[in-house]
Each structure stands twice: as structure tokens, then as C-alpha cells.
Amino acid sequence: MPRHDRDEIARRSGHASWRAAVEATADLPQQEAGRLLGVSHPTIRLWRAELGLAPGAARPSAVDRAAAFRADLQDPRHGSANGYRNLRCRCERCTAAWTTYQRDRRG
Ligand SMILES: [Zn+2]
Incomplete structure (x- = not known):
């Protein structure tokens, strides 16, 4: 339409x-x-x-879940490459984990 x-x-x-x-x-x-x-x-x-209001849209989106993760510094996923790359956290621990991960990958 x-x-x-x-x-x-x-x-x-x-x-x-x-x-x-x-x-x-x-x-x-x-x-x-x-x-x-x-x-x-x-x-x-x-x-x-x-409009992204489909059934189940009340469930937090991946974007919302990532934002909730970043706001909760007690979350055990901080300090991981996953936290940095997939959840887009830029805290000190996630950034350090990502740096280490990249360095290890390059060998
Ligand atoms: Zn983090």
C-alpha cells in the first residue's frame, strides 16, 4: 500500500x-x-x-540488551573481546581485552 x-x-x-x-x-x-x-x-x-513493533517487540532488542550490559559494570562479560566487539562496550576492561585479543590474533 x-x-x-x-x-x-x-x-x-x-x-x-x-x-x-x-x-x-x-x-x-x-x-x-x-x-x-x-x-x-x-x-x-x-x-x-x-515499525519494529511486531509481536515480541516488548522484549528488549539486541541493541537494548547491549546498552543494559554497558550500563552494568558488574556484568561478568566486561573484560572480554565479546564485550568490546559485539556489545560495543568501550570501558577500560573491554578495551584492554580487545587489544589483547587483536595482538594475540596477529601473533
Ligand atoms: Zn566493558
């Missing part, structure tokens, strides 16, 4: 844009959100997926 049609649908249901409409109804069951916005519930599912 072209973007302007989505926005038209959203305006008919009193929202500024389809993004605003999807976000405003994100907590409702798909059927109910569909009824409010005047679209089918598979459409709601599609729209939510496009």
Missing part, C-alpha cells in the same frame, strides 16, 4: 500519520487496532512489523 494511502487512512481515524496511528494503537490487540484504524488485522501486523 503506498505511503499516502496509509496516511489517508490514519487521518480518517484522527491520527497525523500512519506511523503515529500505528504507534498510538501499538498496545491494542491487532483486531482492535484494525477496527479503530479501519484496516484488516494482517495490515496492522504488517505495519507494526515495519
Whole structure:
């Protein structure tokens, strides 16, 4: 569905844009959100997926989990190459572990 049609649908249901409409109804069951916005519930599912609001989106994303890890200096993963590279932590311990890891790899 072209973007302007989505926005038209959203305006008919009193929202500024389809993004605003999807976000405003994100907590409702798909059927109910569909009824409010005047679209089918598979459409709601599609729209939510496009905005990253798919079912299970309440679960923290990898990005959020990495941020939580970085904020918790007691986490045992600090001081690991994984912490530096995959979780993008730049604390002293992770940075040192990454330096060591790189040095060891080069031999
Ligand atoms: Zn760290």
C-alpha cells in the first residue's frame, strides 16, 4: 500500500500519520487496532512489523540488551573481546581485552 494511502487512512481515524496511528494503537490487540484504524488485522501486523513493533517487540532488542550490559559494570562479560566487539562496550576492561585479543590474533 503506498505511503499516502496509509496516511489517508490514519487521518480518517484522527491520527497525523500512519506511523503515529500505528504507534498510538501499538498496545491494542491487532483486531482492535484494525477496527479503530479501519484496516484488516494482517495490515496492522504488517505495519507494526515495519515499525519494529511486531509481536515480541516488548522484549528488549539486541541493541537494548547491549546498552543494559554497558550500563552494568558488574556484568561478568566486561573484560572480554565479546564485550568490546559485539556489545560495543568501550570501558577500560573491554578495551584492554580487545587489544589483547587483536595482538594475540596477529601473533
Ligand atoms: Zn566493558
